Amino acid sequence: MKKVILFILLVGCSCIYAQNKTGLTTDGPYLLYEETGVRYIQVDSTGYLLDTVYKVLPVDFSLKVTSETGNHAFQVKLRQAQRPSWKDKQPAKVFVISDPHGDMDCFVSILKGGKIIDDTYKWVFGNNHLVVIGDIFDRG
Incomplete structure (x- = not known):
């Protein structure tokens, strides 16, 4: 019986270490x-x-x-960070989007469709604001 238990333990451990x-x-x-x-x-x-x-x-x-x-x-x-004053003039447009949850294709498609970026990922939204709601900037 002890040998059977030992065999099961060894096989179980080897499966753990055999993972790619x-x-x-x-x-x-x-x-x-x-x-x-x-x-x-x-x-x-x-x-x-x-x-x-x-x-x-x-x-x-x-x-x-x-x-x-x-x-x-x-x-x-990279550029120097600019801190806006606490009371800022409102832009003509504000585009709000939620966390894309890693779906870069969808995120890019929405930004292009909303005329926020062009086909080369350059900002084309002028002095307007983009608001991303979610935890994408602090969660990786």
């Missing part, structure tokens, strides 16, 4: 502002992890953002 490891998928880019500089982390579409620390970011530094499937890619140039 999944490779890295497209993720990031992330910029982490640290005491030693700015750390840039990204996993590209081939699963390669890029982890670089810059003492100072180059003047023309931009981030390449790619969707998980690789269907969508665009550049984002």
Whole structure:
């Protein structure tokens, strides 16, 4: 009986360890502002992890953002954050959208359909506002 129990335990443990490891998928880019500089982390579409620390970011530094499937890619140039005053003039238009829950194709389609971005993912909504309701910016 002890041998049967031991056999079941060993087979069960080997099944746990026999699971396939999944490779890295497209993720990031992330910029982490640290005491030693700015750390840039990204996993590209081939699963390669890029982890670089810059003492100072180059003047023309931009981030390449790619969707998980690789269907969508665009550049984002960094700029100084602008804090609006607490009482701001209302824009002519406000476009409100909910959390896309990772469905980049749908998100892009809605933004293009609403004339927020063009086919090259460039902002074409003028000085109007885009409001995204959800937790997409703090949940990854």
